[in-house]
Amino acid sequence: MTLNATDRFRTLAQFMRSLDLQLIGLTKPDLVAAVAATDDWIESNQTSFNTALPQPFRGTASLQFKTLLFCYVAMRRAGRLHADEDG
Amino acid sequence: MATVHVDLDPEAAVILGSTYPQYDRFLGTNFPVSGLRYDASTDEAAFWKIDAAAYGSGNITMVVIWQADNATSGVVRWEGAIAAITPDTDSQDVTTKAFATATTFDDTHLGTTGKRVHQAPITISNLDSVAADDVVWVRVRRIGSNAADTMANDAWLLQARLTYSDT
Numbered sequence: 001m002t003l004n005a006t007d008r009f010r011t012l013a014q015f016m017r018s019l020d021l022q023l024i025g026l027t028k029p030d031l032v033a034a035v036a037a038t039d040d041w042i043e044s045n046q047t048s049f050n051t052a053l054p055q056p057f058r059g060t061a062s063l064q065f066k067t068l069l070f071c072y073v074a075m076r077r078a079g080r081l082h083a084d085e086d087g
Numbered sequence: 088m089a090t091v092h093v094d095l096d097p098e099a100a101v102i103l104g105s106t107y108p109q110y111d112r113f114l115g116t117n118f119p120v121s122g123l124r125y126d127a128s129t130d131e132a133a134f135w136k137i138d139a140a141a142y143g144s145g146n147i148t149m150v151v152i153w154q155a156d157n158a159t160s161g162v163v164r165w166e167g168a169i170a171a172i173t174p175d176t177d178s179q180d181v182t183t184k185a186f187a188t189a190t191t192f193d194d195t196h197l198g199t200t201g202k203r204v205h206q207a208p209i210t211i212s213n214l215d216s217v218a219a220d221d222v223v224w225v226r227v228r229r230i231g232s233n234a235a236d237t238m239a240n241d242a243w244l245l246q247a248r249l250t251y252s253d254t
Binding site: 009012013016017019020021022023024025026027028029030031 | 158160201
């Protein structure tokens with residue numbers, strides 16, 4: 001199930017507060033559409049993501065566990081996950 | 088006839104307990120740039136208390152001097168309002184005093200450089216019967232929740248300026 005309108009708005013609000021990257025001409029309506037598209041994409045591709053996960057992780061981990069794993073990998077790719085090992 | 092100028096600096100602002108802009112500064116190359124950071128999503132307000140010294144008549148012009156955090160496009164909806172009390176004359180409880188109807192101004196980012204300095208002129212015509220030497224509370228708010236406000240990050244108020252006629 002996708003996020004409801006309130007959750008999408010709050011995701012956008014916090015994203016705008018936390019964002020320290022250049023917006024390069026993007027406005028709030030542009031980001032509203034991007035948040036919606038990202039949420040829709042996750043909804044449409046969650047089965048594919050789940051299928052890609054190896055056993056025993058796929059059969060054992062909860063939906064929340066898998067979602068958090070996805071977020072951690074994505075945050076590291078975006079340079080936003082600092083590990084203790086990074087010093 | 089002369090024009091009276093009153094500067095409202097971020098350092099002199101007073102805030103309520105919630106929905107207020109954060110005081111912050113950029114460490115510029117040659118000097119610090121201080122300001123109030125108005126959120127992009129919520130309606131945040133800061134307040135100043137001034138003396139309407141030598142106020143004569145007519146509208147009060149409020150100019151909001153602002154910059155973006157790093158956005159280079161979009162619109163910021165600024166709002167100005169005043170509340171005036173004449174000491175010894177007005178019997179109003181100051182703690183429950185209301186602002187006169189606010190006035191808004193939509194200012195469009197001029198592009199290219201995020202931190203370029205803009206000015207948004209707001210003509211305040213709802214004057215709350217202000218008279219010379221009144222105590223005047225001034226509210227500057229960003230209406231980040233409004234659909235017309237499209238700039239996607241904080242708007243920094245660097246200073247606000249009031250001007251009015253002494254005749």
